[in-house]
Amino acid sequence: MMCNKTIRNTSSLIVFLPLLFLTSCQSSYLLTSSSRAEYHIDKDQQEDSSLIKSYMPYKVQVDQEMNAVIGHADVLMSKTDVPVENLLRNFFSDAMFHEALKYDKNIDFAMPSTKGGLRVDIPAGDIRLSNIFEVMPFDNEMMVFELAPADVENLLNFIASTDGQPVAGIRMRIVDGKPADVTIQGKPYDRNKNYRILTSDYLALGGDNVQSFKHPLSTEVLGVRMRDALVTYVKENQAAGKTINPKLDGRITKD
Secondary structure (H helix, E strand, O other), rough: OOOHHHHHHHHHHHHHHHHHHHHHOOOOOOOOOOOOOOOOOOOOOOHHHHHHHHHHHHHHHHHHOOOEEEEEEOOOOOOOOOOOOOOOHHHHHHHHHHHOOOOOOOOOEOOOOOHHHHOOOOOOEEEEEEHHHHOOOOOOOOEEEEEEEEHHHHHHHHHHHOOOOOEEEEEEEEEEEEEEEEEEEEEOOOOOOOOEEEHHHHHHHHHHHHOOOOOOEEEEEEEEEEEHHHHHHHHHHHOOOEEEEOOOOEEEOOO
Protein backbone atom coordinates (compact mmCIF):
# COMPACT_ATOMS: atom_id res chain seq x y z
CA MET A 1 0.00 0.00 0.00
CA MET A 2 2.86 2.38 0.78
CA CYS A 3 4.33 1.71 -2.66
CA ASN A 4 1.07 2.62 -4.42
CA LYS A 5 0.74 5.84 -2.44
CA THR A 6 4.27 6.86 -3.33
CA ILE A 7 3.56 6.34 -7.05
CA ARG A 8 0.41 8.42 -6.87
CA ASN A 9 2.25 11.30 -5.16
CA THR A 10 5.04 11.15 -7.71
CA SER A 11 2.55 11.29 -10.57
CA SER A 12 0.89 14.34 -9.07
CA LEU A 13 4.28 16.03 -8.78
CA ILE A 14 5.08 15.28 -12.44
CA VAL A 15 1.83 16.90 -13.55
CA PHE A 16 2.23 19.91 -11.22
CA LEU A 17 5.82 20.89 -12.09
CA PRO A 18 5.21 21.68 -15.81
CA LEU A 19 2.21 23.80 -14.84
CA LEU A 20 4.30 25.69 -12.30
CA PHE A 21 7.04 26.22 -14.88
CA LEU A 22 4.62 27.52 -17.52
CA THR A 23 2.86 29.95 -15.21
CA SER A 24 6.14 31.26 -13.78
CA CYS A 25 7.51 32.03 -17.28
CA GLN A 26 4.48 33.95 -18.52
CA SER A 27 4.71 37.74 -18.50
CA SER A 28 1.79 39.92 -17.56
CA TYR A 29 1.30 43.35 -19.12
CA LEU A 30 -1.05 46.10 -18.02
CA LEU A 31 -1.70 49.30 -19.97
CA THR A 32 -1.20 52.18 -17.59
CA SER A 33 -1.50 55.14 -19.95
CA SER A 34 -1.75 56.15 -23.61
CA SER A 35 -1.32 59.30 -25.63
CA ARG A 36 -1.96 60.43 -29.19
CA ALA A 37 -0.83 63.26 -31.40
CA GLU A 38 -2.01 64.60 -34.74
CA TYR A 39 0.41 65.52 -37.49
CA HIS A 40 -0.89 67.85 -40.16
CA ILE A 41 0.47 66.89 -43.58
CA ASP A 42 0.00 69.04 -46.68
CA LYS A 43 2.00 70.32 -49.65
CA ASP A 44 4.00 72.61 -47.33
CA GLN A 45 5.27 69.68 -45.27
CA GLN A 46 9.05 69.41 -45.42
CA GLU A 47 10.52 66.24 -46.85
CA ASP A 48 11.87 63.66 -44.46
CA SER A 49 15.32 63.05 -45.90
CA SER A 50 15.90 59.90 -43.87
CA LEU A 51 12.67 58.36 -45.17
CA ILE A 52 13.49 59.28 -48.76
CA LYS A 53 16.96 57.84 -48.38
CA SER A 54 15.57 54.52 -47.17
CA TYR A 55 13.11 53.98 -50.03
CA MET A 56 14.94 55.66 -52.92
CA PRO A 57 16.96 52.58 -54.00
CA TYR A 58 13.73 50.60 -54.32
CA LYS A 59 11.99 53.43 -56.18
CA VAL A 60 14.83 53.68 -58.67
CA GLN A 61 14.65 49.94 -59.37
CA VAL A 62 10.85 49.94 -59.70
CA ASP A 63 10.93 52.98 -62.00
CA GLN A 64 13.46 51.28 -64.25
CA GLU A 65 11.32 48.16 -64.53
CA MET A 66 8.04 50.02 -65.03
CA ASN A 67 9.49 52.34 -67.68
CA ALA A 68 10.84 49.46 -69.78
CA VAL A 69 9.37 49.52 -73.30
CA ILE A 70 7.84 46.11 -74.10
CA GLY A 71 5.95 46.92 -77.32
CA HIS A 72 4.46 49.55 -79.58
CA ALA A 73 0.84 50.54 -80.24
CA ASP A 74 -0.16 52.03 -83.58
CA VAL A 75 -3.33 53.58 -82.17
CA LEU A 76 -4.78 54.97 -78.97
CA MET A 77 -6.79 52.30 -77.15
CA SER A 78 -9.40 54.12 -75.09
CA LYS A 79 -11.53 52.67 -72.31
CA THR A 80 -14.56 54.75 -73.24
CA ASP A 81 -17.84 52.83 -73.07
CA VAL A 82 -19.04 54.14 -76.43
CA PRO A 83 -19.54 52.41 -78.82
CA VAL A 84 -20.52 48.86 -77.80
CA GLU A 85 -17.19 47.68 -79.21
CA ASN A 86 -13.88 49.51 -78.80
CA LEU A 87 -10.19 49.01 -79.48
CA LEU A 88 -9.08 48.51 -75.87
CA ARG A 89 -11.64 45.78 -75.24
CA ASN A 90 -10.78 44.02 -78.49
CA PHE A 91 -7.05 44.19 -77.80
CA PHE A 92 -7.41 42.87 -74.27
CA SER A 93 -9.86 40.09 -75.12
CA ASP A 94 -7.90 38.92 -78.16
CA ALA A 95 -4.67 38.91 -76.15
CA MET A 96 -6.22 36.87 -73.32
CA PHE A 97 -7.85 34.45 -75.76
CA HIS A 98 -4.60 34.02 -77.69
CA GLU A 99 -2.59 33.31 -74.53
CA ALA A 100 -5.21 30.99 -72.99
CA LEU A 101 -5.31 28.84 -76.13
CA LYS A 102 -1.68 27.95 -75.47
CA TYR A 103 -2.89 26.04 -72.41
CA ASP A 104 -6.30 24.83 -73.59
CA LYS A 105 -7.07 24.64 -77.30
CA ASN A 106 -10.70 23.71 -76.66
CA ILE A 107 -11.86 27.11 -75.40
CA ASP A 108 -14.87 28.31 -77.43
CA PHE A 109 -14.90 32.01 -76.59
CA ALA A 110 -13.76 34.53 -74.00
CA MET A 111 -15.19 37.22 -71.79
CA PRO A 112 -12.07 37.85 -69.69
CA SER A 113 -13.23 41.09 -68.11
CA THR A 114 -16.06 43.54 -67.95
CA LYS A 115 -15.81 47.07 -69.30
CA GLY A 116 -15.13 48.41 -65.83
CA GLY A 117 -12.23 46.03 -65.29
CA LEU A 118 -10.08 47.82 -67.88
CA ARG A 119 -8.96 50.83 -65.92
CA VAL A 120 -7.14 53.25 -68.22
CA ASP A 121 -6.34 54.02 -71.84
CA ILE A 122 -3.24 52.65 -73.53
CA PRO A 123 -1.71 55.49 -75.55
CA ALA A 124 -0.37 55.22 -79.07
CA GLY A 125 3.38 54.79 -79.23
CA ASP A 126 5.64 52.92 -76.86
CA ILE A 127 3.90 50.49 -74.54
CA ARG A 128 5.68 50.41 -71.21
CA LEU A 129 5.31 47.82 -68.50
CA SER A 130 3.61 50.49 -66.40
CA ASN A 131 0.83 50.78 -69.02
CA ILE A 132 -0.03 47.10 -68.52
CA PHE A 133 -0.06 47.43 -64.73
CA GLU A 134 -2.32 50.47 -65.02
CA VAL A 135 -4.84 48.89 -67.38
CA MET A 136 -4.89 45.65 -65.35
CA PRO A 137 -3.86 46.46 -61.75
CA PHE A 138 -5.36 43.29 -60.25
CA ASP A 139 -3.87 39.83 -59.80
CA ASN A 140 -6.74 38.15 -61.60
CA GLU A 141 -6.28 34.55 -62.74
CA MET A 142 -7.38 33.11 -66.09
CA MET A 143 -9.96 30.35 -65.69
CA VAL A 144 -11.94 28.21 -68.11
CA PHE A 145 -15.48 27.06 -67.34
CA GLU A 146 -17.62 24.59 -69.19
CA LEU A 147 -21.18 25.87 -68.94
CA ALA A 148 -24.50 24.19 -69.57
CA PRO A 149 -26.84 25.78 -72.14
CA ALA A 150 -28.87 27.73 -69.57
CA ASP A 151 -25.75 29.36 -68.12
CA VAL A 152 -24.34 30.16 -71.58
CA GLU A 153 -27.65 31.83 -72.39
CA ASN A 154 -27.43 33.77 -69.14
CA LEU A 155 -23.97 35.05 -70.08
CA LEU A 156 -25.05 36.09 -73.58
CA ASN A 157 -28.00 37.95 -72.09
CA PHE A 158 -25.67 39.71 -69.65
CA ILE A 159 -23.39 40.84 -72.50
CA ALA A 160 -26.34 42.13 -74.52
CA SER A 161 -28.19 43.79 -71.63
CA THR A 162 -25.05 45.73 -70.64
CA ASP A 163 -24.44 47.06 -74.18
CA GLY A 164 -21.51 44.78 -74.88
CA GLN A 165 -18.51 43.54 -72.95
CA PRO A 166 -14.90 42.62 -73.85
CA VAL A 167 -15.19 39.37 -75.82
CA ALA A 168 -13.23 37.25 -78.28
CA GLY A 169 -14.24 34.25 -80.39
CA ILE A 170 -17.87 35.36 -80.47
CA ARG A 171 -19.99 37.80 -82.49
CA MET A 172 -23.49 39.10 -81.87
CA ARG A 173 -26.01 41.79 -82.59
CA ILE A 174 -27.84 43.43 -79.69
CA VAL A 175 -31.53 43.95 -80.45
CA ASP A 176 -33.73 45.47 -77.75
CA GLY A 177 -31.18 44.46 -75.12
CA LYS A 178 -31.14 40.82 -76.26
CA PRO A 179 -28.50 38.80 -78.15
CA ALA A 180 -29.23 38.05 -81.80
CA ASP A 181 -27.38 36.37 -84.69
CA VAL A 182 -24.81 34.93 -82.30
CA THR A 183 -21.89 33.02 -83.81
CA ILE A 184 -19.12 31.28 -81.86
CA GLN A 185 -15.88 30.46 -83.65
CA GLY A 186 -17.67 31.32 -86.89
CA LYS A 187 -20.46 28.80 -86.31
CA PRO A 188 -24.09 29.57 -85.37
CA TYR A 189 -24.68 29.49 -81.63
CA ASP A 190 -26.24 26.18 -80.56
CA ARG A 191 -28.66 26.70 -77.68
CA ASN A 192 -28.42 23.01 -76.72
CA LYS A 193 -24.62 22.82 -76.53
CA ASN A 194 -22.21 23.17 -73.63
CA TYR A 195 -19.48 25.78 -74.21
CA ARG A 196 -16.03 26.29 -72.70
CA ILE A 197 -15.51 29.94 -71.81
CA LEU A 198 -12.44 31.85 -70.69
CA THR A 199 -12.96 34.36 -67.90
CA SER A 200 -11.31 35.60 -64.69
CA ASP A 201 -11.54 34.32 -61.14
CA TYR A 202 -13.13 37.67 -60.19
CA LEU A 203 -16.02 37.33 -62.63
CA ALA A 204 -16.35 33.63 -61.80
CA LEU A 205 -17.13 34.57 -58.21
CA GLY A 206 -19.90 36.96 -59.26
CA GLY A 207 -17.85 40.14 -59.64
CA ASP A 208 -19.54 43.00 -61.52
CA ASN A 209 -22.83 41.12 -61.10
CA VAL A 210 -21.86 38.30 -63.47
CA GLN A 211 -23.89 35.29 -62.32
CA SER A 212 -23.23 32.86 -65.17
CA PHE A 213 -20.27 30.92 -63.75
CA LYS A 214 -21.70 29.84 -60.40
CA HIS A 215 -22.70 26.31 -61.47
CA PRO A 216 -20.11 25.13 -64.01
CA LEU A 217 -19.97 21.62 -65.38
CA SER A 218 -16.19 21.78 -65.07
CA THR A 219 -13.55 24.29 -63.96
CA GLU A 220 -9.96 24.73 -65.10
CA VAL A 221 -7.43 27.09 -63.52
CA LEU A 222 -4.78 27.90 -66.11
CA GLY A 223 -2.29 29.09 -63.49
CA VAL A 224 -1.54 32.34 -65.31
CA ARG A 225 -2.36 35.85 -64.15
CA MET A 226 -4.06 37.97 -66.77
CA ARG A 227 -1.56 40.78 -66.39
CA ASP A 228 1.34 38.39 -66.96
CA ALA A 229 -0.40 36.97 -70.02
CA LEU A 230 -0.90 40.48 -71.39
CA VAL A 231 2.78 41.30 -70.88
CA THR A 232 3.76 38.08 -72.67
CA TYR A 233 1.45 38.87 -75.59
CA VAL A 234 2.89 42.36 -76.09
CA LYS A 235 6.49 41.17 -75.72
CA GLU A 236 6.03 38.31 -78.17
CA ASN A 237 4.57 40.65 -80.77
CA GLN A 238 7.48 43.00 -80.25
CA ALA A 239 9.99 40.15 -80.62
CA ALA A 240 8.27 39.12 -83.87
CA GLY A 241 8.52 42.67 -85.21
CA LYS A 242 4.77 43.27 -84.88
CA THR A 243 3.01 46.29 -83.42
CA ILE A 244 -0.25 46.29 -81.46
CA ASN A 245 -2.91 47.45 -83.90
CA PRO A 246 -6.42 46.28 -82.90
CA LYS A 247 -9.38 46.84 -85.22
CA LEU A 248 -13.10 47.39 -84.82
CA ASP A 249 -14.35 44.25 -86.52
CA GLY A 250 -18.05 44.35 -85.67
CA ARG A 251 -17.90 41.51 -83.15
CA ILE A 252 -20.63 43.31 -81.21
CA THR A 253 -23.13 45.66 -82.84
CA LYS A 254 -26.32 47.25 -81.59
CA ASP A 255 -29.48 47.94 -83.60
